[in-house]
Amino acid sequence: MKLSKFCPICGKEVKKLYENLCKDCFKEKYKDAIKLESTEVHIKNCVICNSYFFGDKKERLNSIELAMKEFLNNLKEKFDSAEIIEEGNKVLCAVSKNFGNIKISKTFELKIKIKKIKCEKCVKIMLGKSSATLQLRSEKWNEILNFINKVSENRISDFCYITQYYQNGFDMNFSSEKFLFEISNLLIKNFKLKRKLTKKLVGFKGGKKIFRTTILLTE
Numbered sequence: 001m002k003l004s005k006f007c008p009i010c011g012k013e014v015k016k017l018y019e020n021l022c023k024d025c026f027k028e029k030y031k032d033a034i035k036l037e038s039t040e041v042h043i044k045n046c047v048i049c050n051s052y053f054f055g056d057k058k059e060r061l062n063s064i065e066l067a068m069k070e071f072l073n074n075l076k077e078k079f080d081s082a083e084i085i086e087e088g089n090k091v092l093c094a095v096s097k098n099f100g101n102i103k104i105s106k107t108f109e110l111k112i113k114i115k116k117i118k119c120e121k122c123v124k125i126m127l128g129k130s131s132a133t134l135q136l137r138s139e140k141w142n143e144i145l146n147f148i149n150k151v152s153e154n155r156i157s158d159f160c161y162i163t164q165y166y167q168n169g170f171d172m173n174f175s176s177e178k179f180l181f182e183i184s185n186l187l188i189k190n191f192k193l194k195r196k197l198t199k200k201l202v203g204f205k206g207g208k209k210i211f212r213t214t215i216l217l218t219e
C-alpha cells in the first residue's frame with residue numbers, strides 16, 4: 001500500500017513533508033525569516049587621511065573593501081552564509097540560513113552610503129597646527145555655534161573645532177585663515193557682531209614670517 005502525503009497549504013502530493021508542509025510551502029513560510037536590518041551600508045571616509053570606518057566603529061580601515069568585509073562579518077553572525085556579489089554597478093548580498101535540512105537563500109541589493117568626514121585623529125593633529133583662531137563672545141553663542149556647524153558640515157577640506165568654552169562663548173581653531181575669514185564675515189552679517197583682528201608673529205618658515213591670526217567677535 002502506497003502512503004500519499006499531501007501538503008495542507010497547496011494540496012500537492014509529495015514524498016516528504018517538512019514540518020507538515022511541502023518543500024515549496026516550507027520555504028515560503030520561512031522566507032520572511034531572512035531579512036537584513038537594513039540594505040544600506042554606512043561607511044565613513046576621512047578626507048584627510050583617507051581611512052575608512054564601518055558604521056560607528058572606531059577601527060581604521062585602508063579600503064572600502066575592508067569596510068565591506070566588516071559588514072559581511074556582521075551578517076555571518078546572523079546567517080549560515082553571506083557573500084557579496086558585484087553585478088555591473090550593483091552590489092548584491094546573498095545570505096542563507098538552514099532550517100532543518102532545507103537551506104533558504106535570499107539576495108538583497110545593497111545601497112552603499114559613503115559619508116565624507118574628518119576623523120578624530122586628523123582633527124587632533126590639525127588642532128596643533130592651526131594658526132587661525134576665532135574668539136567668539138556673545139549671549140547668542142549657542143545659536144552661532146549651530147550656524148557655524150551648518151556651514152562647515154559639508155566642507156571637504158575646511159574645518160574648525162572648539163578649543164575652549166567660556167560662559168559667554170568659545171575659542172575655535174580653523175583649518176585655514178581663509179576659512180576663518182569666510183566664517184567670521186558670515187557671522188558679522190548674520191548676527192551683527194563687531195570684529196577685532198590681530199596678527200601675531202609666531203615664527204619663520206623658509207625665511208617667511210608666520211603669523212597667528214585671531215579674530216575676536218563681540219556683540
Ligand SMILES: [Zn+2]
Nearest residue numbers: 007010022025
Ligand atoms: Zn505546499
Ligand SMILES: [Zn+2]
Nearest residue numbers: 046049119122
Ligand atoms: Zn583622518
